[in-house]
Amino acid sequence: MLINGEGYSAEYIKESGTVRLAGVVRLSSTEEYGEIIKLMESALEEHQGTITMDLRELQMLNSSGITMLSKFVISCRNSNHSATIIASESVPWQGKSLKNLQRLMPALTIEMK
Amino acid sequence: MQQQHFIARQVALVLLGFLLVIITVGAATTISIRTLGDSYQRLEHLINESNSQSILMGDMRDAIRDRMLLVYDIIHAGDPFAVDDLVMTYSSSARRFIQARDQLLEHNLTDQQRAQIEAQKSILGQAQTILNEVVTSVQEERNDGSADRILEAREVNSQVLEQLGEMQRVQANLAQEDLAKASSEYGASRNQILILIFAAFAVSSAVVIFIVSRIVSQGRALQQALDALEEANETLEQRVEKRTNELMSTRADNMRMGAELDVSRQLQQMLLPRDEELAAITDLDIAGFMEPADEVGGDYYDVLHYHDHVIIGIGDVTGHGLESGVIMLMVQAAVRSLTEHDDEVNLIGALNSINTVVYQNCKRMGTDKNLTLALLHYNKGELEISGQHEELLLLRSGKVECVDTIDLGFPIGLESEIADFMHSYKTTLNHGDTAVVYTDGITEAESPSGELYDQQRLCTVLEQHHDRSSSEIVTAVIESVKAHMGDRPLLDDISLLVIQRR
Numbered sequence: 001m002l003i004n005g006e007g008y009s010a011e012y013i014k015e016s017g018t019v020r021l022a023g024v025v026r027l028s029s030t031e032e033y034g035e036i037i038k039l040m041e042s043a044l045e046e047h048q049g050t051i052t053m054d055l056r057e058l059q060m061l062n063s064s065g066i067t068m069l070s071k072f073v074i075s076c077r078n079s080n081h082s083a084t085i086i087a088s089e090s091v092p093w094q095g096k097s098l099k100n101l102q103r104l105m106p107a108l109t110i111e112m113k
Numbered sequence: 114m115q116q117q118h119f120i121a122r123q124v125a126l127v128l129l130g131f132l133l134v135i136i137t138v139g140a141a142t143t144i145s146i147r148t149l150g151d152s153y154q155r156l157e158h159l160i161n162e163s164n165s166q167s168i169l170m171g172d173m174r175d176a177i178r179d180r181m182l183l184v185y186d187i188i189h190a191g192d193p194f195a196v197d198d199l200v201m202t203y204s205s206s207a208r209r210f211i212q213a214r215d216q217l218l219e220h221n222l223t224d225q226q227r228a229q230i231e232a233q234k235s236i237l238g239q240a241q242t243i244l245n246e247v248v249t250s251v252q253e254e255r256n257d258g259s260a261d262r263i264l265e266a267r268e269v270n271s272q273v274l275e276q277l278g279e280m281q282r283v284q285a286n287l288a289q290e291d292l293a294k295a296s297s298e299y300g301a302s303r304n305q306i307l308i309l310i311f312a313a314f315a316v317s318s319a320v321v322i323f324i325v326s327r328i329v330s331q332g333r334a335l336q337q338a339l340d341a342l343e344e345a346n347e348t349l350e351q352r353v354e355k356r357t358n359e360l361m362s363t364r365a366d367n368m369r370m371g372a373e374l375d376v377s378r379q380l381q382q383m384l385l386p387r388d389e390e391l392a393a394i395t396d397l398d399i400a401g402f403m404e405p406a407d408e409v410g411g412d413y414y415d416v417l418h419y420h421d422h423v424i425i426g427i428g429d430v431t432g433h434g435l436e437s438g439v440i441m442l443m444v445q446a447a448v449r450s451l452t453e454h455d456d457e458v459n460l461i462g463a464l465n466s467i468n469t470v471v472y473q474n475c476k477r478m479g480t481d482k483n484l485t486l487a488l489l490h491y492n493k494g495e496l497e498i499s500g501q502h503e504e505l506l507l508l509r510s511g512k513v514e515c516v517d518t519i520d521l522g523f524p525i526g527l528e529s530e531i532a533d534f535m536h537s538y539k540t541t542l543n544h545g546d547t548a549v550v551y552t553d554g555i556t557e558a559e560s561p562s563g564e565l566y567d568q569q570r571l572c573t574v575l576e577q578h579h580d581r582s583s584s585e586i587v588t589a590v591i592e593s594v595k596a597h598m599g600d601r602p603l604l605d606d607i608s609l610l611v612i613q614r615r
Contacts, residue, residue: 024563026604028408029432030481060557060565062605063431067481070527092567096501096519103523103534 001042003035010036017047022057025065033068040072044079051081056088056113066097070104077105084109123328130324134317141313145306152302156295162221163288169217170281176210177237177270177277184244184263187251200248207241223287226280233273240269370434377438378405381606384445386416394418397491398613400583402591405606411437411484412552412606415445417453421492424452427502427550427610428486428525436480440526443474444486452488460488460499461535464522471526483526487518487550494614496548499537500525503556506572507540508547511579513572516540547586547613549575554607555590561599570597583611 001012008023019040027033043051053069055061061069076083083105087094089112102108183203190196214230222230243266381403391399399416411430416423426448430437447470451463464486475482487502498505501522507514516538523534542548551571558566571590578589587609594607 029434062557063429063485063553067431067483067524067527070483070524071481074528092565099519100501100524104528 001039003039010039012039012043014046016052017043017049018052018054019043020054020057021061024060025058026060026062027064028062029064030068033064037068037072040068041075044072044075044081047081049082051076051083053083053085055091055094056086058094059091061093061097066100069097070101073101073105073108077107082107082109084111086111086113088113123331126324126327130320133320134313137313137316141306141309145302145309148302148305149299152295152299156292156299159288159291159295163284163291166217166220166222166284167281167288169213169220170277170284172213173210173217174274174277176206176213177274179206180210180244181263181267181270184247184266187248188263190251193252196251200252203244203248210237223283226283229276229280233276236269236273240266240273243269373435373438374408374433377433377435380438380442381405381412384413384415384442390418391416394423396493396615397423398583398615400587400611402587402609403606404591404603406433406554406603408433410554410606411441411482412554412608413441413444413484413486414550414608414610415448416610417449419453422452422458423491424448424458425489425491425550425610425612426486427489427552427608428484429502429552429554429606429608430484431482436478436482439478440471440475440482440484443470444484444525447471448488452490458490458492460490460497460537461532464488464500464525464535465532468523468525468531469529472529475526483524486525487522489548489550489612491542491612494541494543495539496542497537497539499535501534503551503553504568505538506549506551506575507542508549508575508579509543511576513575515568515572542612542614544614547575547579547583547611549586549612550610552606552608554603554605555594555609557605558594558598558607559601559604560597561601564597566594566597583613586611586613 001014003010005023005025005027008021008025010022011020012018013020021036025036030037053072073083075081085098085101085108087098087110098110102110180203183199183206187196187199187203190199218227218230243262247262247266385403386401391401394416401414401416403412403414405412410433412428413430414425414427416425418424426444428441428444430440430444444467447467448463451466452458452460467486471484485500485502487498487500487505489505490497498516498518499521500518501524502518504518505516507516518538520534521536521538523531525531549571555571556566556568560566570593574590574593575586578586581589590609590611591607
C-alpha cells in the first residue's frame, strides 16, 4: 500500500509490518491525515508481530502529524503490539517527539540511525 | 424549424414516389399496347394475304374447270350461235385465269410457288392448244375424234389442277405456320406485357417500400435524436443540479470555513494582552508578536499580571479552525483562573488541571486536538518554567542559553494523566537579561527552497540584538524570519514573546 502526496509519501510494507513515512508532511487537520491513519491502522490489523515505523526520511511532521503518530503509538500500546521506531539523528523535530512517544509507550524501541 | 424541413422532405418523397409509379405503369401500358397493336396488324395482314392467295388460286382452278366444261358444252351445242356464245365465254374464262395468275404473282409467294406457276404455263399452253383445236373443229363442224382430244386436254389440265390444289394446301400450311408464328409472337407480347406489368408493380412496390422505410427510419432517427436530446437535457439538468449543489455545498463549506476562521482569528486577537497591560508591568519590558497564517493555526500567548506575579503562557494547538480557537480559549481561561490567586503559584498543578480540562473537553468535542503549552512564572527576579514547548532562550550578556522543555511536560490533552512527566525549571533573571519564547511557526518557517529557519538563526539574531529593547528585538527577529521566507506564504502562525528585565 502506497500513498503519494504533495512532497511526501506513506507506505505500508506488509511482509515486514513496516510503516514508512518520508518527506515533508504539513497536512492541516486530522481529517486530512485520514488516509495515512487508515494505512497505519491496516498495519495494526494485519500484522501480528512487531510494528516498525521507519521515519528516517521524514524531514518534517507538523503538530497534527505528531498527534497522529502519538495516537498510533497509543494504539500499539493498547493492542499489545510491540513497536520499533527507526529515526534519524539528523532530523531536528524528531528529538522531542520521539521522547514523547517513548513516554506514551515505555516498551517502544527507538533505533537512531 | 428542423421538424418543418423534415415534414416537407417526407411530402416531397411521397409525391416523387407516386410520380415514379405513374410513369412506370404508364410506360409499361404504352409499350404493351403498341406491341399488341403490331402483333394484331401482322396477324391481320397474314390472314388477308393467305385468304386472297387462296381465292386467286381457287379462281384459277375455277377458270380451268370452266373452260373444260365449256369445251364439253361447245361440243354438244347444236346451235351455231350458242357455240359462238360459249366460245366467247370460253375465251373470257381464259382471261380470268391469266388475270388471277398475274394477281397471284404480285403476292408474296415462295420461290417454289413461282417456279410451279412458271412450269404450269407450258402445260396449260399444251392443254390450251388441244382445247383450241377441239373448239375450232366444232366451229368448222368437224367431229373428228374431239372426244379423245378433250380427254387428252383434261388429262393435262388435271395435272395443273392438282398442282394448284397442292399449291393451295402448301399455302394453307404456310398460312398455318405464319398463324402459329404470329400466335407465338402474340403470346410473347402477352408475356412481355405481363413481365412489364409485373416489373412496374415491382418497381412501384419497391419505390413505395423505399419511401415508407425511409419515412419510418427517418421518423425513428428523429425519435432517437429527440430521445437523445431529452436524455442530454436530463443529464445536463442533473449535472447542472449536481454542480449547483456542489457549488452551493462548496460555497457553504467555504462560508462556514471563512466564518470559523473569522471567529478563530477574533478569539486569538481579542485574548492577546493589551499594550497598556504590558506597560503596567514595571519590572519587565515585554513585547509580543503574533501573525496568524491564512488558515489560522492555534497559537496562543498570554501575559497575566497579578500583584508581583507575572504569569506568561505560550502554546500551540494542533490544526486550525474553530476547534483550535475554542481550545485556546479554554486554555486561556483555565490559566487565568488557576494562577490568579493569593496562594503560591503552582505551575505543575495548573498544567495538570489544564490537561484534564482539555483532555475531557476534547473527548466531548470528539476531536483529536492537543497542544504544547509552557507556563512561566516571574516574581521578583525569579523565573520558573514548566510544560513542554519549544526551548526557552535566555539572552544573558550577549549569549543565548537554551533551556530544553522536553522533560518539563507533555502535550496537553493527549493523555488523561501526565503528572509523571511534569517538572519545572527555575532560574534568576538579572537586570538586562532577556527571556524569549516562541512557537514553531518561527523555527519551521520555510525559505523558497524549503529550508527551515531553525533555532540557530533565531539565536544568532538574538545575540546580534542583545542590547536592544524587547520591541526592537521582536522587530529584528520578525524581519529576519520574513527575509528568510522571501515570497513563501506563511504556513503556520508565528508567535514571539520577548521578556526583558529592566
